[in-house]
Amino acid sequence: MLQTVRWTDNACRLLDQTKLPTETVYVDIVDERQMWDAIKRLVVRGAPAIGVAAAFGVYLGVRSFSGELLPFYDRLNEVCDYLATSRPTAVNLFWAIDRQRRVARDAGRSVRADTSDEHTIALVKAKLLATARQMLDEDTAICRRIGEHGIELLMPLTAADGVIRLLTHCNAGGLATVQYGTALAPVYVGVERGLKFHVYADETRPLLQGSRITAYELQANGVPATVICDNMAATVMRQDKVKAVIVGTDRVAANGDVANKIGTFGVAILAKHFGIPFFVAAPTSSIDMSLATGDLIPIEARSPDEVTHGMGRQTAPDGIDVYNPAFDVTPAELVTAIITERGVVKNPTTESLRLTAL
Numbered sequence: 001m002l003q004t005v006r007w008t009d010n011a012c013r014l015l016d017q018t019k020l021p022t023e024t025v026y027v028d029i030v031d032e033r034q035m036w037d038a039i040k041r042l043v044v045r046g047a048p049a050i051g052v053a054a055a056f057g058v059y060l061g062v063r064s065f066s067g068e069l070l071p072f073y074d075r076l077n078e079v080c081d082y083l084a085t086s087r088p089t090a091v092n093l094f095w096a097i098d099r100q101r102r103v104a105r106d107a108g109r110s111v112r113a114d115t116s117d118e119h120t121i122a123l124v125k126a127k128l129l130a131t132a133r134q135m136l137d138e139d140t141a142i143c144r145r146i147g148e149h150g151i152e153l154l155m156p157l158t159a160a161d162g163v164i165r166l167l168t169h170c171n172a173g174g175l176a177t178v179q180y181g182t183a184l185a186p187v188y189v190g191v192e193r194g195l196k197f198h199v200y201a202d203e204t205r206p207l208l209q210g211s212r213i214t215a216y217e218l219q220a221n222g223v224p225a226t227v228i229c230d231n232m233a234a235t236v237m238r239q240d241k242v243k244a245v246i247v248g249t250d251r252v253a254a255n256g257d258v259a260n261k262i263g264t265f266g267v268a269i270l271a272k273h274f275g276i277p278f279f280v281a282a283p284t285s286s287i288d289m290s291l292a293t294g295d296l297i298p299i300e301a302r303s304p305d306e307v308t309h310g311m312g313r314q315t316a317p318d319g320i321d322v323y324n325p326a327f328d329v330t331p332a333e334l335v336t337a338i339i340t341e342r343g344v345v346k347n348p349t350t351e352s353l354r355l356t357a358l
């Protein structure tokens with residue numbers, strides 16, 4: 001399985017997802033500006049992968065600092081604030097940056113009073129790198145557990161021919177995390193157990209994460225997949241080609257409303273219409289108990305060019321007005337269950353999410 005984020009001797013190596021599916025290219029990120037740009041341009045994308053990449057970005061932004069302790073912490077805060085402006089919707093970005101801030105503060109407090117600034121700064125830098133590397137391992141383990149919980153929900157949906165048929169939107173597979181993915185984790189865990197799947201991948205306009213990335217990784221992992229244009233999902237459901245929808249999320253509000261790639265809301269409405277379960281897979285780090293409802297989730301607005309020039313050629317007239325929100329919010333009442341690493345939350349509510357998330 002391809003790894004999206006890794007640490008080399010002195011750089012954070014990212015799989016450049018803007019080049020998929022035709023080129024498998026890696027880029028070495030050596031400072032926080034390059035990391036900001038990589039997150040903004042979707043070189044690294046998907047909520048959990050963005051979080052881990054940002055954690056490395058924090059380290060890269062301070063690693064060459066030399067000076068006194070107070071200016072060091074000023075610099076650290078500046079780097080954290082800067083990285084937090086790269087994308088607004090995936091809460092994992094802020095979760096990872098805040099974790100790095102805490103690690104730095106706690107490491108600074110843990111030293112003896114007579115420790116030199118130089119030694120304290122070296123210790124904090126080492127802790128920041130170690131924490132980012134730890135997040136790589138944690139993400140893989142968390143996604144694996146999401147897969148194990150999710151497969152229990154999917155197995156009863158096996159058709160008479162032994163195949164579990166699903167529809168997914170955008171990419172919440174291994175390429176959106178460090179390795180297993182969230183929405184696709186149950187598929188990979190199921191395949192390991194000898195189960196059979198067929199996944200319909202919405203192409204996911206405008207940036208085509210479904211056809212470029214989900215289809216690519218499913219094919220690479222030997223999972224039968226069919227790409228459909230986004231406007232074909234209703235027909236696929238009506239023809240009984242899928243038994244469930246499973247997607248990832250960038251942020252779950254306290255009441256269970258779910259932000260995910262634009263178009264997810266429409267798929268959830270369709271699933272309700274056809275009586276198909278709509279599952280959301282998410283690490284608990286994607287649950288934001290500080291926002292009461294999904295209306296409060298910041299939604300990223302992206303460049304009109306993605307809509308008008310997205311396919312390598314101009315597909316709309318010059319000067320036309322364009323609306324390009326990158327995410328939408330699916331209300332909790334359309335969510336059958338949220339699958340986390342700590343277990344499954346059916347019909348999510350603030351109470352049930354609090355028990356799982358905190």
Ligand SMILES: CSC[C@@H](O)[C@@H](O)C(=O)COP(=O)(O)O
Pocket residue numbers: 042045046047048090169170171172173176177181182183209247248249250260261262326
């Ligand atoms: C496991 S990732 C879940 C989401 O981050 C994913 O579904 C998604 O919407 C990604 O959007 P992207 O804009 O490609 O970062």
